[in-house]
Amino acid sequence: MSASSHKASGPAFYALMVCLIIMAIGPIMLMLATSFKTNIDVNDVNVSALFFTPTISNYETVLCNVLWYEPAGDNYCDPTFGRALGNSIFIALVSTAITLVVGCMAAYALVRFRFMGRGVVSMTTLMMRMVPPAVLLVPVFGIWTFQFGLDGTYSGIILVYVAMNLPFVIWILQSFIVQVPIQLEEAARMDGANPLQVFFLVVLPIIKPGLAAAAIFTFRIAWNEFLLGNALSGRSTRTVPVTIVNSITEYDIDWGVIMATGMLLAIPPVIFTFVASKQIITGMTAGAVKG
Amino acid sequence: MTSVSRINRLTPYMFLAPAVVLLVVALLYPIGYMIYASFLDWRPSQYIGEAEFVGLRNYINLWNDEAFRESFGVTLKFAAVVVTLEMFIGVGLALLLDRNLRGMAALRTIFILPMMIAPIVVGLMWRYMYHPTVGIFNRTLKDWGFEPIPWLSDGTWSFVAVIIADVWQWTPFIFILSLAALQSLPQSALEAAEIDGATDWQKVWHIKLPLMMPVLIVALLLRLIDAFKVLEVILVMTNGGPGLSTEILSLRIYRTAQEFQELGVAAAMSNYLLILLIILTTIMFLYNKGAENRAERLRAAAQEA
Numbered sequence: 001m002s003a004s005s006h007k008a009s010g011p012a013f014y015a016l017m018v019c020l021i022i023m024a025i026g027p028i029m030l031m032l033a034t035s036f037k038t039n040i041d042v043n044d045v046n047v048s049a050l051f052f053t054p055t056i057s058n059y060e061t062v063l064c065n066v067l068w069y070e071p072a073g074d075n076y077c078d079p080t081f082g083r084a085l086g087n088s089i090f091i092a093l094v095s096t097a098i099t100l101v102v103g104c105m106a107a108y109a110l111v112r113f114r115f116m117g118r119g120v121v122s123m124t125t126l127m128m129r130m131v132p133p134a135v136l137l138v139p140v141f142g143i144w145t146f147q148f149g150l151d152g153t154y155s156g157i158i159l160v161y162v163a164m165n166l167p168f169v170i171w172i173l174q175s176f177i178v179q180v181p182i183q184l185e186e187a188a189r190m191d192g193a194n195p196l197q198v199f200f201l202v203v204l205p206i207i208k209p210g211l212a213a214a215a216i217f218t219f220r221i222a223w224n225e226f227l228l229g230n231a232l233s234g235r236s237t238r239t240v241p242v243t244i245v246n247s248i249t250e251y252d253i254d255w256g257v258i259m260a261t262g263m264l265l266a267i268p269p270v271i272f273t274f275v276a277s278k279q280i281i282t283g284m285t286a287g288a289v290k291g
Numbered sequence: 292m293t294s295v296s297r298i299n300r301l302t303p304y305m306f307l308a309p310a311v312v313l314l315v316v317a318l319l320y321p322i323g324y325m326i327y328a329s330f331l332d333w334r335p336s337q338y339i340g341e342a343e344f345v346g347l348r349n350y351i352n353l354w355n356d357e358a359f360r361e362s363f364g365v366t367l368k369f370a371a372v373v374v375t376l377e378m379f380i381g382v383g384l385a386l387l388l389d390r391n392l393r394g395m396a397a398l399r400t401i402f403i404l405p406m407m408i409a410p411i412v413v414g415l416m417w418r419y420m421y422h423p424t425v426g427i428f429n430r431t432l433k434d435w436g437f438e439p440i441p442w443l444s445d446g447t448w449s450f451v452a453v454i455i456a457d458v459w460q461w462t463p464f465i466f467i468l469s470l471a472a473l474q475s476l477p478q479s480a481l482e483a484a485e486i487d488g489a490t491d492w493q494k495v496w497h498i499k500l501p502l503m504m505p506v507l508i509v510a511l512l513l514r515l516i517d518a519f520k521v522l523e524v525i526l527v528m529t530n531g532g533p534g535l536s537t538e539i540l541s542l543r544i545y546r547t548a549q550e551f552q553e554l555g556v557a558a559a560m561s562n563y564l565l566i567l568l569i570i571l572t573t574i575m576f577l578y579n580k581g582a583e584n585r586a587e588r589l590r591a592a593a594q595e596a
Contacts, residue, residue: 013387013388013390013392014392014394016387016388017388017392017394017395017398020384020398020402021397021398021401023459024401024402024404024405024459024463025401025404027405027413027416027417027420027459028404028405028408028416030416030419030420030427031412031415031416031419034419042425043425045424045425045430045433049427049430101309102309102310102313103310105306105307105309105310106306106307106309106310106311108306109302109303109304109306109307110307112303113302113303113306115300115303115304118303121307121311124314124319125314128314128318128319129516130516130519130568130569130572131318131322131565131568132519132520132522132541132564132568133520133522133541134520134522134540134541134542134544134545134561134564135322135325135541135544135561135564135565136318136321136322136325137544137545137548137557137561138325138328138544138548138554138557138558138561139320139321139322139324139325139328139558140317140321141335141548141554142324142328142333142339142554143320143321143324145335146338146339159313159316159317160317162313162317163313163314163316163317163318164318166310166313166314166318167314167318170310195299195302195305195306199306220407223409224408224409224410224411226409226410226411226522226523226526227522227523227545230549231548231549241409241411241523244411244412244415245411245523245526245527248415248527255419255425258415259415259419262409262411262412262415262416265409265411265412266408266409266412269407269408269409270404270407270408272407273400273403273404273407274400277396277399277400277403280403280407281399281403281467281471284464284467284468285467285468285471288468288471288506288509288510288513
């Protein structure tokens, strides 16, 4: 504990770091390993957790109806996953796009303009962040089913996800827009640009890192969400998390297959993490940490 | 000229309109609808208009319902324990590792992973690891000659189990925020302390922590709010059981609506949860104002020194 924060540090700190890394990715690695394990090996205590004969049969089972070949040996094919994967991708992408466009416009208005009702909008948006999804379950089910007629449709689920993510996106983008030098906007206005042009051609390109962070967070929530997706989706609009929960029974779980499904669901967030960790960290700390 | 100024006056509303419409239609209106529904005896097969108005009956029944009160207690206990553990471990690790170590960037990247993965999948991973016979924990215990632990089949252990899973998933959040806060501290204050011969402990206690406080309180607030949103991880791991040992409120709302089809009761529960959250966040918000002022004064003092 005597080393100051600028001296090079001893091996103890590296040991601690290695421990933390192992703890953080251990469970994920175990899931990855199990997804390549046959059911017999999973249930055999004598087979090592990490060293065994790998097989891709679990993935074949999950993806059976979107494979270009007939998986060997397997007889049962559950056709729901391919469909659910398509639904998840479509719903997550569309809701992310809408949230971003609507959210950054609102954030811009809240940062750059003084107008009547600004305080109310700003405060309400902040308060909305704390509403747990479970609280929305009953009313959203009721309204979407009986008043909007949107139950079981893509637009119904997308509408909820957009609304759920908007407060967060507005909040996070505000902290990026504040940093845009206002002189740039004024110069553009001098050159005769209207407010929309200023926004799309001057402001948006500058806050790209913020947009990237907001996009990843929004996509993550829409991609991972179960509760409201479960309440609103019909047979043909089910997302992957919903199919996963439906396939878990109380006692008998096909661990290999379910871990393969989990891995497939985890792939996009994992890719984002490695490609854009810098933006994610900036987004996470923006707003909470002021320079 | 008049038309131009009118356009200027309308511009903010034009930018804001889509968001406001969406928030009103899909968030504010549902919350109002929920408050109304909480006064009804309502089943999912009925239109809301056909549901019987029962006044405060749902609220009173819940208040007197021992199972609901237990679930309320479990929720508070869960939130308090996970947030406390995550704050201590996260801030502690950040203080410990805030030095120019190589590989820090890699650690931070890897630390994001648990937060990015779907809660459903996190629940699955932990349920598998807690499996009574083939789970990694009990296998290891057995290899080392210990008794297996009834992770998910014993009330106390299953509460411990869901807490471990949440701490695993969310401590990195506190760690990353604390680290960012530490790296934005004014160097002058730390150097002045160094010259005065302050020990590492004194620096942590009297300079680093007070200056980090505003960030830490925001982090605490965000974690606290999120702790009340937890649902999927516990749904997959224990489904609230055994008994009611891990049945947090959001899970109880889900089950009341989905399994027992009592929408009015579920709405009243949602309202209780919302009121609890409003009280907690208001307290935190007021406290945060005080901490911000203190840190500001400290910063100013450091600048002068």
